[in-house]
Amino acid sequence: MQFYFRKREFPARKNPPWKRKAFYLFPAVIFPLLLLYILPPQPESREPSPPPITIDIESFKKRPPSFTSIERTIRKNETLYGLLLSEGLSTPEVVEVLRVMEQVYDPRRILPGSKIRLSKNGDGLRRIEYLYNGLDGVFVEKEGEHWKAGKFEVPRKVVLVAKEGRIESSLYEAGRKAGIAPKAIMELSDIFAWQIDFSTDIRKGDTFRLLYEVIMAEGKPIGVGKVVAAEVVNAGRPHVAIHYRGEYYDPEGKALRRVLLKSPLRYRRISSYFTKRRYHPILKKYLPHHGVDYAAPYGTPVESAGDGRVIFAGWKRGYGYYVAIKHNATYTTA
Incomplete structure (x- = not known):
């Protein structure tokens, strides 16, 4: 009897996927741990701490006051x-x-x-x-x-102030009564000097309004600037002035400045008017008086009625100190 043996082949066993992954991960975890255990610890790096703040109380007490x-x-x-x-x-x-x-x-x-x-x-x-x-x-x-x-x-600022008043005797008195600075009153008179003679043309009941600059410093008024706008109603006729680039114009844009002023003085009374019959204070008789005499305190400036050329300056009989100014081919004032 013969026996035959056949070699039996068994299939290779395969590891499951999770075991294969664990095999590769094991060294990656163990080696870093071993290095941490074997190598000596490194000193921690820290930034240097700031020095402690100290206050010298005695020197602080000796500091001079403000x-x-x-x-x-x-x-x-x-x-x-x-x-x-x-x-x-x-x-x-x-x-x-x-x-x-x-x-x-x-x-x-x-x-x-x-x-x-x-x-x-x-x-x-x-x-x-x-x-x-x-x-x-x-x-x-x-x-x-x-x-x-x-x-x-001094730090300063400019504010606008509006004032108005009614004239009973003179523009100056009415302006001061309304609380207007003297300089602004003088400026108002100068603005309309070519339209109104404030010594002779003013009537009781005339009114005025103006808007002007007041210069403030440390909360107090210390000066007056320019008049921005103004109106004077004289004998029922309004006169309006608007400031623009150093000059004054009416609402139609016409300049107020004319060739001749209407008065050479400001706010002064008239001692003698133009008349054919005036009692002469020296000769003691009535004579014609072909002129207007202004009474003013000593030292009051007398202005020329307009631009021109002085053709005579000196003493003239019957007039005293006399200055004649030729303005153009038509007008000469004295």
């Missing part, structure tokens, strides 16, 4: 020199202060009644200020061991 300002008025028979001496400056310091101030402003113009602002701290007087026209001033300030001088401007 500036304080006072205002002094130069008294009668007192000078700036004497005022600074009374504030603790030595004679050499006062001399230096006046010397450097003279480079920008003459200290001799600072008269009694002037107000001086002084700024001090723990070291004494540090700054001197003098406002000489309400808008501009001069200062002298100490820097180190020496003094320096300069000029400064």
